[in-house]
Amino acid sequence: MADSIFRSLRDGALEGELAPTLTIKDSIASPFSIHIFSHILLQLSSHFAAQKSHNTGIVIVAISRSPSFYADLLKNKGLELASSSKWIHVLDCYTDPLGWKDKTRKSGNVNVPSEQIPLDATSYKSVKDMDKLFLAITDLGRGLVGENKSRFCVAIDSLSELLRHSSLQSVAGLLSNLRSHGTFSCTI
Structure with a gap:
C-alpha cells in the first residue's frame, strides 16, 4: 500500500485532474507523523x-x-x-512566522542572530494570510518549473501550526487551491 501511495504522489496529477493529497494524522498515542513525512519527502527528493x-x-x-x-x-x-536549488525550495514559516523578530530587529532592542541555511530558503512572515501563503508557494514553484508546463509538489510539515494562526476555513481553502491549481502535482 505504501508503494502505491508513493507512486501516486511521485507521478502526480495528469492534465485536468485534481492533485493527489496525502494527509498524515498524528496523535499522542501515535506521534510518528514527522518520521513518515520525512520518509516520503526523502523518497520524492x-x-x-x-x-x-x-x-x-x-x-x-x-x-x-x-x-x-x-x-x-x-x-x-x-x-x-549544492545542486538542490534546481529541485527544492523551502518556504521558511518557522523562523519568524508573524514577523515579530523582524520588528524587534528594526527597533534595535534585540540582536537576533541570522541562521545560515545551506538550502534555498525564502523567509515568510505572515502565516495568518492563506491567500498570500498560496501566492508565495506558487511563486517559489514557478522558480522551479520556469515557464514550461512542468508541475511541482508541495509539502506542508504541519497543518496544526497553520490552524493556530488562521481559521479552519482559510486553511481548507488553501488546501483546495493547492489541489485544483494546474501547476501542483501533489500535496503532502
Whole structure:
C-alpha cells in the first residue's frame, strides 16, 4: 500500500485532474507523523534529484521544523545540497512566522542572530494570510518549473501550526487551491 501511495504522489496529477493529497494524522498515542513525512519527502527528493519523476521539484513549507532540519535530513540521505536549488525550495514559516523578530530587529532592542541555511530558503512572515501563503508557494514553484508546463509538489510539515494562526476555513481553502491549481502535482 505504501508503494502505491508513493507512486501516486511521485507521478502526480495528469492534465485536468485534481492533485493527489496525502494527509498524515498524528496523535499522542501515535506521534510518528514527522518520521513518515520525512520518509516520503526523502523518497520524492531522491527521485527529483535523479530526474526520475514527471514533476520538476518540491516546495517545502517549513512551519514546525526549521529549514536547517530539512537541510540536515537531505544531507544525511546523501543528497547533494549544492545542486538542490534546481529541485527544492523551502518556504521558511518557522523562523519568524508573524514577523515579530523582524520588528524587534528594526527597533534595535534585540540582536537576533541570522541562521545560515545551506538550502534555498525564502523567509515568510505572515502565516495568518492563506491567500498570500498560496501566492508565495506558487511563486517559489514557478522558480522551479520556469515557464514550461512542468508541475511541482508541495509539502506542508504541519497543518496544526497553520490552524493556530488562521481559521479552519482559510486553511481548507488553501488546501483546495493547492489541489485544483494546474501547476501542483501533489500535496503532502
